[in-house]
Every structure is written in structure tokens, then in C-alpha cells.
Amino acid sequence: MNHDVNQSVSRSLESLHLQALLAHTHPTILVHPKTDSIIFANEAAAKLLGRSIDELKSSRMSALHKGQVPSLVVFSQAALYHGFAWTRGLDLTRPDGTELKLEHEARAIILDDEEYLTVTISDLDARHRRDVDSEADDYLREGISEWRRAERFFREIERENQLILGAAGEGIYGVNSDGVTTFVNPAAERMLGWTAEELVGREIHSIIHHSHVDGEPYHAAQCPIYNAFREGIVRRVDDEVFWRSDGKPIRVEYTSTPIRDHGLVIGAVIVFRDITERKIAEEKLHIALAEVDRLRERLELENAYLQEEILSTNNHHEIIGQSDAIQGALKQIDLVAPTDANVLITGESGTGKELIARAIHQASTRSDRVLVRVNCAAIPHELFESEFFGHVRGAFTGAIRDRVGRFELADGGTLFLDEVGEIPLELQGKLLRVLQDQKFERIGEERTREVNVRLIAATNRDLKEEVRQGRFREDLYFRLNVFPIECRPLRERPDDIPPLAAHFLRNICQRLNIAQPTLTKGQVHVLQNYGWPGNARELENVIERAAILAHDGKLHFDLPDFSTSKKPPAPKPAPTPAPIKSILTREELRQSEYDNIIRALTETRGKIFGSNGAATLLDIKPTTLASRIKKFKIDRRDFAHDSKSIE
Numbered sequence: 336m337n338h339d340v341n342q343s344v345s346r347s348l349e350s351l352h353l354q355a356l357l358a359h360t361h362p363t364i365l366v367h368p369k370t371d372s373i374i375f376a377n378e379a380a381a382k383l384l385g386r387s388i389d390e391l392k393s394s395r396m397s398a399l400h401k402g403q404v405p406s407l408v409v410f411s412q413a414a415l416y417h418g419f420a421w422t423r424g425l426d427l428t429r430p431d432g433t434e435l436k437l438e439h440e441a442r443a444i445i446l447d448d449e450e451y452l453t454v455t456i457s458d459l460d461a462r463h464r465r466d467v468d469s470e471a472d473d474y475l476r477e478g479i480s481e482w483r484r485a486e487r488f489f490r491e492i493e494r495e496n497q498l499i500l501g502a503a504g505e506g507i508y509g510v511n512s513d514g515v516t517t518f519v520n521p522a523a524e525r526m527l528g529w530t531a532e533e534l535v536g537r538e539i540h541s542i543i544h545h546s547h548v549d550g551e552p553y554h555a556a557q558c559p560i561y562n563a564f565r566e567g568i569v570r571r572v573d574d575e576v577f578w579r580s581d582g583k584p585i586r587v588e589y590t591s592t593p594i595r596d597h598g599l600v601i602g603a604v605i606v607f608r609d610i611t612e613r614k615i616a617e618e619k620l621h622i623a624l625a626e627v628d629r630l631r632e633r634l635e636l637e638n639a640y641l642q643e644e645i646l647s648t649n650n651h652h653e654i655i656g657q658s659d660a661i662q663g664a665l666k667q668i669d670l671v672a673p674t675d676a677n678v679l680i681t682g683e684s685g686t687g688k689e690l691i692a693r694a695i696h697q698a699s700t701r702s703d704r705v706l707v708r709v710n711c712a713a714i715p716h717e718l719f720e721s722e723f724f725g726h727v728r729g730a731f732t733g734a735i736r737d738r739v740g741r742f743e744l745a746d747g748g749t750l751f752l753d754e755v756g757e758i759p760l761e762l763q764g765k766l767l768r769v770l771q772d773q774k775f776e777r778i779g780e781e782r783t784r785e786v787n788v789r790l791i792a793a794t795n796r797d798l799k800e801e802v803r804q805g806r807f808r809e810d811l812y813f814r815l816n817v818f819p820i821e822c823r824p825l826r827e828r829p830d831d832i833p834p835l836a837a838h839f840l841r842n843i844c845q846r847l848n849i850a851q852p853t854l855t856k857g858q859v860h861v862l863q864n865y866g867w868p869g870n871a872r873e874l875e876n877v878i879e880r881a882a883i884l885a886h887d888g889k890l891h892f893d894l895p896d897f898s899t900s901k902k903p904p905a906p907k908p909a910p911t912p913a914p915i916k917s918i919l920t921r922e923e924l925r926q927s928e929y930d931n932i933i934r935a936l937t938e939t940r941g942k943i944f945g946s947n948g949a950a951t952l953l954d955i956k957p958t959t960l961a962s963r964i965k966k967f968k969i970d971r972r973d974f975a976h977d978s979k980s981i982e
């Protein structure tokens with residue numbers, strides 16, 4: 336029966352183009368449902384089902400789908416009834432044991448009044464694989480476009496980054512973890528003089544950062560830039576140098592920031608700024624400020640010094656005296672003042688040496704600058720050098736700040752070295768050098784400073800003798816003694832005592848704001864008869880004391896017993912006896928008597944009565960002397976050194 340059907344169908348098939356259907360690339364079989372037989376099968380079906388066409392044609396459907404007859408019948412009936420049916424309920428095992436998951440699509444056809452089914456079989460596993468592949472393909476296609484979009488996006492960012500790097504005023508370059516340059520922005524190229532091509536791909540430290548500013552090699556191991564990626568920390572450096580391509584250094588401040596990729600440091604980006612100009616300006620400012628500081632300190636010192644001076648000198652620049660000695664000194668002052676010659680003023684203490692020094696300075700072209708006085712006797716031995724030349728901070732223990740020395744302070748003015756004989760021998764050489772070269776160094780400083788100082792020295796020592804004794808350098812002595820001025824002791828110039836006493840009295844009363852007492856001739860006489868070991872200073876002090884203690888406008892002098900004073904002055908030269916005139920006028924007689932009484936009262940300190948009284952000396956009666964004293968309006972108390980001497 337199967338054979339008959341086959342024969343009749345095969346005849347009809349050609350006319351119905353069934354052949355074309357079966358030649359379809361999809362696995363297709365022609366089934367005669369009534370007989371459960373497979374009439375035809377195409378190559379694709381044979382391949383899928385793992386059997387030859389002939390094997391299939393001799394098979395029954397139910398044999399292919401063993402154990403699935405109910406499903407097969409339902410499927411066939413549905414197809415015959417509806418004309419079309421499909422199912423995934425029919426599986427099949429190939430002869431090689433491979434299990435196939437299949438989808439069957441059946442279409443009913445009528446051939447010679449017989450119902451047939453063309454069954455197209457799909458391999459569901461293969462379709463699934465295709466679906467997966469197709470999905471993967473879609474993903475891939477989508478991925479590529481996404482990637483292109485991202486690429487465009489990143490290219491855009493990169494372009495923007497390049498624009499930013501290009502526009503940045505700071506120099507920016509990158510290095511990888513081997514220290515090799517990865518990029519350089521235009522500002523960095525400009526500042527360094529190297530092009531990006533010259534730097535990229537090369538180890539940048541050895542090109543721009545190889546040495547310190549002083550030329551000392553800068554090892555990459557110490558370089559903070561490299562440390563940034565070695566240690567993974569940001570490094571900021573305020574002042575270092577990068578070397579330009581022309582070999583010149585530029586001072587830079589920079590920040591080196593590590594670059595991380597997934598937590599791994601892969602290099603660093605360095606942002607730097609050329610601070611050469613700023614540093615130069617800062618340094619200039621620093622120098623200017625230091626100069627301002629120095630000048631301020633100097634002004635402060637000058638000011639303090641001048642304040643001191645005002646207090647101490649009290650404007651006593653007026654030199655009083657009519658003696659030849661004083662007149663001679665005044666002439667010498669006039670002569671030497673306009674020159675820059677060194678002056679050595681000698682004389683006992685209080686004879687007016689400083690007064691003369693000041694007068695010289697005042698009359699010199701330097702009078703608009705300061706006269707700086709250094710009392711060499713008052714400086715501790717170890718501080719001499721610092722006092723003269725100054726020191727810098729830290730030069731020795733206790734030198735907590737820079738100090739301007741007296742030489743510097745006197746620059747442009749006059750330096751008055753009082754008691755010059757007290758300068759220690761070891762410093763005399765240095766002093767000599769300054770006097771010769773006008774150059775010196777502060778203690779603790781290499782820098783040589785120049786000054787323009789005029790020197791006036793004073794001493795109450797016999798410097799020649801000091802030289803002889805080896806206590807004073809001869810060369811220094813000659814250097815100081817260019818123009819010597821001698822101040823004679825007051826006792827050798829009694830003529831100066833009256834004007835000096837009047838001068839001191841006037842000044843003191845003005846200063847103390849007290850009424851000025853009268854200075855009588857008798858008092859002047861007393862003053863002239865004293866030896867003045869302390870010279871004018873002592874006279875000034877005596878007058879001051881007397882002015883303060885004056886009663887009823889009357890002065891009382893309290894002079895020590897000159898004969899017992901510690902340092903006896905040179906004996907007062909005997910007053911030159913006046914040439915004896917044979918005939919004296921009445922007035923001359925009167926004056927002579929007056930002088931005689933004054934001398935006697937001076938001798939007896941105002942005592943009239945008794946064997947040591949003035950009356951005995953004069954060989955007149957005490958009562959006569961008393962009336963004479965009254966007539967001459969002499970105040971006996973002027974001659975008394977203490978109240979006891981007056982009866």
C-alpha cells in the first residue's frame with residue numbers, strides 16, 4: 336500500500352512543484368498521515384535528522400518520534416483540520432544518539448484527493464544559537480557605536496584639555512613613573528626654552544632639574560617631583576631652579592601631584608611658575624628693608640645719642656677765657672676746623688678738651704652731621720671692638736641683633752675719642768687701619784664697610800710717655816697727633832677765672848631757674864686763689880653748689896683746703912708783682928689797700944681777730960680792720976670755707 340501511494344504521489348508531485356518545496360533549504364518532509372508514512376524528505380531534513388533520504392522515506396513518523404504517538408496524532412489532526420499547525424512537543428533522537436529539540440510546522444495539502452502534510456522541521460537549539468549570535472552581533476554593533484561615541488567624547492575632552500593646557504599661564508608637564516616626560520604645555524615650553532618634542536620621551540630631571548642654584552648636582556633620588564610619584568604624595572616647593580635650554584636658571588615654585596590609575600601611581604603632573612622676577616623684587620625689597628632697618632636703627636641711636644648730648648652738654652659750646660692760652664686755643668680751632676685733619680687735644684681733666692672738640696666740629700663742614708663721643712675709659716675691655724665697629728647678630732654670645740658701631744654712626748661727621756689713651760693695645764692696630772683707610776668690618780661679618788669720619792681725640796695722659804712705655808702704638812700716636820691742641824690747667828690761667836665763674840653762674844641760674852646772686856670781687860679773688868685740681872669742671876661744680884645754697888642773694892664758696900687735697904696742683908705761680916710805681920694816685924692807693932685786705936682775709940679765711948687773724952697779718956687793730964671792711968663793703972663770709980672760721 337505504501338508503495339502504491341508513493342507511486343501515485345510521485346507522479347503528481349512534479350506537476351504540483353512539490354519538488355521545489357522539498358528542495359527548500361529548510362528541513363522538510365512529506366507525510367501521509369493516514370498511513371503514518373513519510374513520502375518524501377529533502378536533503379536538509381536528512382541532514383538534520385541524521386538519516387538518508389531513503390531511510391526517511393522508508394520510515395514512519397511514529398518511528399521517528401518514539402513514544403510520542405499521542406502528540407504526533409494531535410499535531411497531525413490539528414494540521415489536517417486547520418490546514419496548518421505547529422508544535423515544539425515532538426523531539427527526536429538521531430541514530431548517533433544526539434537529542435534534538437525541534438519545532439514542526441505542518442501544512443495540509445490534497446494530492447489526488449488524498450490529504451498530505453508538508454512538515455517543516457526547525458532545530459530549536461540551532462535557532463537558539465543563531466539568536467544568541469544575533470544578539471551578540473547586535474550588542475557588538477551597538478558596542479562599537481557606543482565606543483565610537485565615547486571615543487568622540489574623549490577626543491573632545493582631550494581637545495579641551497589641550498586647549499586648557501595651552502591657555503594655562505603656568506608651566507605644566509607630566510612624567511611617568513620612570514621619570515620620562517609624557518607631555519609639556521606651551522607655557523612650560525616658553526619658560527624652559529625647550530620644545531615639547533625635545534622633552535617628551537626623555538628623562539626630564541636630567542634636562543631641567545639637574546643642579547641646585549649654586550651648581551651643586553641635584554640627584555633625582557632627592558627630587559621632590561620624583562618623590563611625588565615614588566611616595567604618592569603631593570609635593571610643594573617654594574624656591575628652586577629649573578635650567579633653561581640656554582643654560583640659564585629660572586627660579587620656580589612648583590607642585591608635583593601624583594597621578595593614579597586604579598590606585599596605582601603611574602606618574603606625576605608638575606605645575607610650575609617662574610618666580611625669578613618676583614624673587615628679585617623680593618630680594619630688592621629685603622635689601623631695602625634691611626637698609627631702612629639699618630638707617631632706622633642708626634637714627635634711633637643718633638637720636639638717643641643726641642638726647643643724651645643735649646642733657647650733658649647743655650649748650651656749653653661757648654669757650655670763655657681771656658688768657659693767652661684760651662685765645663691761642665681759639666685761634667687753633669679756627670685754623671683746624673675747616674680741614675679734615677685729626678686733632679689731639681691734651682690737658683688735665685676738666686680743662687675743656689671736649690668743649691674744644693665740639694667747637695671744632697661746630698666750626699667744620701661736618702656740623703650738619705653728628706659728633707659722636709666715645710669715652711674710651713668707660714668701655715669694658717672686651718666690648719671695645721663691638722663699640723667701635725659694631726657687630727652682626729650671633730657674632731658672639733649676647734649679640735642678639737645687629738649693632739651699628741660708633742664709626743658707622745659718625746659716618747659723615749666727627750668721632751670724638753675721649754680718653755684715647757685707654758684704648759687697649761690690641762685694638763689700636765685696628766683703629767689705625769680705619770684712620771688710614773676709612774674701612775672696617777663689623778664683628779662677625781665679611782663685608783667691608785667704608786666710612787668718612789673725622790677724628791678728634793683727647794687725653795689727660797702723657798701719650799708720648801705711654802708710647803715710650805710701650806702702652807701706646809707710636810704709629811697711632813703720630814696719626815692722632817696731626818694737629819695738637821693743649822688745654823692749660825685753670826690754675827695757670829687765673830685771668831680766666833672771673834669770666835668763667837660769671838659764665839657758669841649765669842648758666843646755672845638760668846638752668847635752675849633761680850635768682851642770680853652777685854659774684855663779688857672778694858669772692859672772685861677767693862676763686863682765683865684756689866688751685867682748681869679739677870679745673871673748669873670743678874669751678875663749675877663749686878659755682879653750682881654755691882648758687883643752690885646762696886642766702887639772700889649771697890654766694891658762699893666751700894672750697895676744700897687746697898694744701899691738703901689729694902692731688903696738689905702745681906704751685907700757683909706767684910702773682911707777678913706790679914711794677915713799683917713811686918707815686919700812686921688816691922684811687923690806686925685805695926685799690927692797693929683793698930687788695931691787701933682781700934689777700935689777708937683770704938689767707939685767714941675771713942678771720943679778723945686773734946693771732947692768726949687778718950688784723951694781726953695786716954698789723955692793724957681788729958676794730959680798724961672791721962671798719963675798713965665795712966667801708967669797702969667786703970663780706971667776710973665770702974672768705975670762710977666753714978662757718979667756724981668766722982668769729
Ligand SMILES: Nc1ncnc2c1ncn2[C@@H]1O[C@H](COP(=O)(O)OP(=O)(O)OP(=O)(O)O)[C@@H](O)[C@H]1O
Nearest residue numbers: 651653654655656684685686687688689690871872
Ligand atoms: N673755657 C671754657 N669756657 C667755658 N666752659 C668751659 C671752659 N673750659 C671748660 N669748661 C666747662 O667745664 C666743664 C668741663 O669741660 P670738658 O668736659 O670740656 O673738660 P675735659 O677736659 O674734656 O674733661 P675730661 O678730661 O674730664 O673729659 C664743661 O662743662 C665745660 O663746658
